[in-house]
Amino acid sequence: MRFLLVEDNSNLAAAVLDRLRLDGHVVDHAADVEAADSYIATTDYDLILLDIMLPDGDGRDFLKAHRAREGKTPVIVLTARSEVSDRVGVLDLGADDYITKPFDFSELEARCRAVLRRQGGGGSNVKRFGDLRFDPLAGTLQAGARSIALRNKELRLLEIFLAAPEQIHSKAKLVDRLFSYDEEVSENAIEVYVARLRKHLAGSQAQIVTVRGLGYRISLA
Template identity: 75%
Template sequence: MRYLLIEDNPSLANAVLGRLTMAGHVVDHADTLEQAADYMAVGSYDLILLDIMLPDGDGRDFLERHRAASDATPVIVLTARSEVSDRVGVLDLGADDYITKPFDFSELEARCRAVLRRQGGTARNLQTLGDVRFDSLAGTLEIDGKVIHLRNRELRLFEVFAGAPEQIFSKSKLVDRLFSYDEEVSENAIEVYVGRLRRHLRGSQVQIATERGLGYRLTLT
């Protein structure tokens, strides 16, 4: 998954970045609302983590504009305010969830997973595609009783495909979903990860088809 973290506290931002990156997510970090707007102008995100008090404005104004623009990207607000009225306020503005600082990183990860499941219309981490059982939390595929453990980027790539079966994803779009702006990679890296997934899926009803000149799509046979 690709996250946008909008947080101006360097210590907290680095800790969140480290934790989410270790879990295999791609995270772009903005420490101002202006920088966040620049990121969003050129890329798309699965989830936004939004601080309230920022050097150049109030995160609630950002959230209000975000929803007014009909952008459905889920938002979790990171807030130091514990008053019920403050929490209700951000939810009424369109936040999908909030977490009060200081927070435990395992709770933050769990809240991210819950919001993303709701966004995808599922209530659990398990998904069945043909004869393949995918557990996004455990990072595994199960095929004919055999459990295959995916590496981080294999997992994130399969999440993209499994989230939209039959949809064609270009190589450039997949690079955008799997790598941050700080990472210099070529589209050939996508071919490597697609090849790995294909080997894992060999013999199953799930295939990653190549659409020549367009990209890849997950299809059931």
């Protein structure tokens, strides 16, 4: 999953970034509204974590503008305000959830999983493709009765493929989905992760197909 964290407190932002990246998510960090606007104008995100009090504006205004643009990306508001009226207010503006500072990281992770499940239209994260049974949020993969252990980037790459089976993904698109803006990588890195994923899927009904000059797609053998 690719997340956008909008938070001006550098210590809190660093801690959240470390935790979410440890879970294998790609996370970009914006310290103000201007940077957040720039990020969402150029990249699609699976989830936005949004602070309210920002140096150049109010996070609620950002949320309102995002929804007015028909932005459907789910938003979890990070707020130090515990009054019921404040929480109701951000929900009415279009937030999908909120969490009150200070918060426990395990609660933040649980709320992210819950919002992403709702966004997926069901109570289960599990995706099935042929004999694959994949839960991207739990980080588990089974091929028939066989359990397959994936590293973070491999897991996120499979998540991208299974979100749109048979769709061709260019190397440039995969770089955008797998790496944050502060990571310097080349498209050759995608070849490495695709090769690793192919080895993991060997013997299953699913295969990663190279479409010459265009990219890669997942298909059933």
